[in-house]
Amino acid sequence: MKIYQKLLLGFILISLLVLLVGSISIFSDDQISNDISQLVNSSLKEAEGAAKMNYALQKTQLNAQRLLSERLREIVEPAEAASAIVAATRANMEIHKAIVDFEKWLIKGREATNQGVVLAGKAGEKDQVKEEKEDLLILNNIGLQFTEYKAALSQFIVLTKEDLDDADEWLKDVVNPLLINVTQRVHSYQEDTEGELHAEAGEIREAAEGNTKIMLTTTAIALCMALILGLSSAHAITKPLVDLKIAVTAIGAGKLDTRLVVNSNDEIGVLLDSFNNMAKDIESANSELKNSQHQLLQTAKLASIGEISAGLAHELNQPLGTIGMIAEFATKLLDDSNFDRDNFRQKMQKITTQVDRATRIITHLKIFSRKEEHESEEKDINWIIEESLVLLKEPLKLCDISLDIELGDRLPKIICNYIQIDQVLINLIKNAQDSFDNFDNFDNSYNKLITVRSYEKNETICIDVEDNGSGMSESVVDRVFDPFFTTKPVGKGAGLGMSISYGIVKEHKGILSVTTREGKGTLFTVALPMKELT
Amino acid sequence: MNKILLIDDDKDFNDTLKEFLEYEGFSVICAYNGKEGLSLIRKEKPDLIITDIVMPNVDGLEVLVELQREPLSFPTKIIAISGGGRIDGEYYLDTAEAFNTDYTFEKPLVVGELLKAIRELLN
Numbered sequence: 325m326k327i328y329q330k331l332l333l334g335f336i337l338i339s340l341l342v343l344l345v346g347s348i349s350i351f352s353d354d355q356i357s358n359d360i361s362q363l364v365n366s367s368l369k370e371a372e373g374a375a376k377m378n379y380a381l382q383k384t385q386l387n388a389q390r391l392l393s394e395r396l397r398e399i400v401e402p403a404e405a406a407s408a409i410v411a412a413t414r415a416n417m418e419i420h421k422a423i424v425d426f427e428k429w430l431i432k433g434r435e436a437t438n439q440g441v442v443l444a445g446k447a448g449e450k451d452q453v454k455e456e457k458e459d460l461l462i463l464n465n466i467g468l469q470f471t472e473y474k475a476a477l478s479q480f481i482v483l484t485k486e487d488l489d490d491a492d493e494w495l496k497d498v499v500n501p502l503l504i505n506v507t508q509r510v511h512s513y514q515e516d517t518e519g520e521l522h523a524e525a526g527e528i529r530e531a532a533e534g535n536t537k538i539m540l541t542t543t544a545i546a547l548c549m550a551l552i553l554g555l556s557s558a559h560a561i562t563k564p565l566v567d568l569k570i571a572v573t574a575i576g577a578g579k580l581d582t583r584l585v586v587n588s589n590d591e592i593g594v595l596l597d598s599f600n601n602m603a604k605d606i607e608s609a610n611s612e613l614k615n616s617q618h619q620l621l622q623t624a625k626l627a628s629i630g631e632i633s634a635g636l637a638h639e640l641n642q643p644l645g646t647i648g649m650i651a652e653f654a655t656k657l658l659d660d661s662n663f664d665r666d667n668f669r670q671k672m673q674k675i676t677t678q679v680d681r682a683t684r685i686i687t688h689l690k691i692f693s694r695k696e697e698h699e700s701e702e703k704d705i706n707w708i709i710e711e712s713l714v715l716l717k718e719p720l721k722l723c724d725i726s727l728d729i730e731l732g733d734r735l736p737k738i739i740c741n742y743i744q745i746d747q748v749l750i751n752l753i754k755n756a757q758d759s760f761d762n763f764d765n766f767d768n769s770y771n772k773l774i775t776v777r778s779y780e781k782n783e784t785i786c787i788d789v790e791d792n793g794s795g796m797s798e799s800v801v802d803r804v805f806d807p808f809f810t811t812k813p814v815g816k817g818a819g820l821g822m823s824i825s826y827g828i829v830k831e832h833k834g835i836l837s838v839t840t841r842e843g844k845g846t847l848f849t850v851a852l853p854m855k856e857l858t
Numbered sequence: 859m860n861k862i863l864l865i866d867d868d869k870d871f872n873d874t875l876k877e878f879l880e881y882e883g884f885s886v887i888c889a890y891n892g893k894e895g896l897s898l899i900r901k902e903k904p905d906l907i908i909t910d911i912v913m914p915n916v917d918g919l920e921v922l923v924e925l926q927r928e929p930l931s932f933p934t935k936i937i938a939i940s941g942g943g944r945i946d947g948e949y950y951l952d953t954a955e956a957f958n959t960d961y962t963f964e965k966p967l968v969v970g971e972l973l974k975a976i977r978e979l980l981n
């Protein structure tokens with residue numbers, strides 16, 4: 325999966341969670357307002373009905389009183405008997421109507437409460453069931469009391485037809501107390517309903533609180549998930565980047581075989597892949613470079629051999645000439661009548677010495693031009709210096725240049741590839757020699773001098789190659805280590821000596837430095853670490 | 859006895875040749891560079907000078923130039939030897955010939971021929 329897809333998915337998940345939280349809260353808000361309006365409606369209706377009924381019942385008392393007084397008027401004032409009978413009948417009717425209404429209300433109330441019990445039972449709301457059952461009990465009680473009252477009232481109406489005094493007494497002593505009983509119960513029922521309203525309001529508040537809790541919890545969960553998503557995608561991005569950084573550092577430090585493990589095909593996977601490709605390219609380019617560097621080194625080596633071969637022929641001629649001479653001499657000695665054995669042996673030893681001298685030159689040349697890489701070994705720096713001078717002494721002599729060699733005493737050995745160090749020295753001394761070429765700043769008595777020194781300094785073994793030749797201008801010394809930089813005519817210098825020497829010294833973890841003064845001379849110093857080298 | 863002066867910076871060569879010539883019955887003195895050679899010439903008045911041409915400081919050619927510039931008050935023969943190392947070694951010898959040398963040789967040298975030349979020049 326691509327990173328942007330991962331991120332997209334994360335955001336979609338978070339949005340969905342937010343949507344869920346939102347709809348839950350909207351839904352439960354709706355529920356609450358429904359609950360409220362239902363509750364208010366039913367409770368109000370019930371309370372209203374109860375109040376109405378109480379009022380109607382209280383009116384029956386008045387009507388009963390009126391019935392009684394109309395009966396009395398009918399008897400006491402016969403002239404008004406007709407109107408009194410009409411009024412009494414009306415009162416009677418109203419009483420009757422009130423009774424019927426009350427009964428209807430009672431039945432309705434019972435039915436509603438019964439239904440409430442069933443519904444609450446189905447919904448499993450035990451408290452509600454209990455409440456509704458209590459209501460039913462109250463209503464039943466009211467019904468019982470009311471039946472008693474109704475009976476008493478019927479008796480009263482019968483009595484009004486027989487004996488008014490008895491009726492009056494019955495009304496006062498029996499009917500009215502019963503009525504008060506009923507109205508009180510209805511009143512308390514009314515109060516109960518109001519109480520229920522309060523209780524349910526509390527429940528609703530609780531529900532609202534629960535709702536808030538749910539919202540808070542879902543929000544917290546959403547937050548946690550967002551956090552986890554964010555962290556995991558951040559980790560998915562940063563972990564490979566950190567690995568990449570480490571790998572880049574490793575490559576920079578020369579560990580070119582460094583590769584990264586690619587286990588995703590997102591943008592970072594692609595990045596790591598191209599890093600690996602790059603590392604591969606660098607590695608192969610580096611080995612190619614090493615190859616061509618090696619070839620260049622070889623070429624430069626052969627070039628130096630070319631440069632010194634003139635002196636070499638002369639150098640070889642010397643021992644050869646001497647050997648020839650001794651051989652002839654020895655032959656003569658053999659012919660001598662009194663053959664001197666010791667003298668002859670001495671001559672033979674001299675030949676051996678000269679052969680050694682010639683061999684040394686040839687060996688040096690052979691080792692020097694051989695193509696295989698030489699291993700590093702422990703060598704005495706002074707020995708290397710002497711060795712490199714084997715091929716150089718003669719050319720210097722030919723150019724009238726004095727060579728001053730100041731070798732340090734008892735210098736510790738160094739571990740190096742001596743053929744390479746040899747080559748550095750030859751390059752330096754050849755350059756010093758060349759520095760006198762176009763330097764006509766001096767008269768015939770000028771002593772052209774090259775000094776080679778070896779000494780120990782700050783844990784390093786140093787070799788100085790100093791000349792009192794032309795020196796270098798700033799623009800030349802700035803580029804002296806650049807490959808192919810030369811101020812010499814075509815055929816004389818390839819401009820490789822110093823850059824290759826610099827490379828060799830660096831490979832030995834050493835430093836090749838230069839100080840020069842134009843018209844005065846130049847000092848090159850090779851500083852090599854005393855121990856350690858690969 | 860004929861006195862021969864050898865001028866050559868190669869000590870091995872010089873010493874061997876000296877021994878050889880002494881064995882042949884000559885009196886030999888050695889100089890190891892041109893400067894020393896010049897002073898020995900004036901001091902020892904040798905009958906024959908054998909000089910290498912290419913040497914540090916004052917080289918053999920300069921010895922010849924010097925002798926040309928200020929001729930000696932006594933007769934002297936001169937044999938010039940070149941190292942022959944340089945491609946232009948022969949050129950040096952040609953130049954030497956121009957300076958009235960009696961014989962020129964190239965290294966490596968055949969001593970028999972040198973002896974023949976010495977004998978011829980000194981008798």
Ligand SMILES: Nc1ncnc2c1ncn2[C@@H]1O[C@H](COP(=O)(O)OP(=O)(O)O)[C@@H](O)[C@H]1O
Nearest residue numbers: 755756759795810811817818819820821822846
């Ligand atoms: N000892 C020196 N004195 C004066 N100039 C020097 C010396 N060593 C090097 N240089 C300058 O540095 C240049 C580069 O040297 P190098 O790399 O050896 O190449 P090359 O010798 O083939 O020219 C030379 O051409 C020369 O101008």
Ligand SMILES: [Mg+2]
Nearest residue numbers: 751755821822
């Ligand atoms: Mg050079």
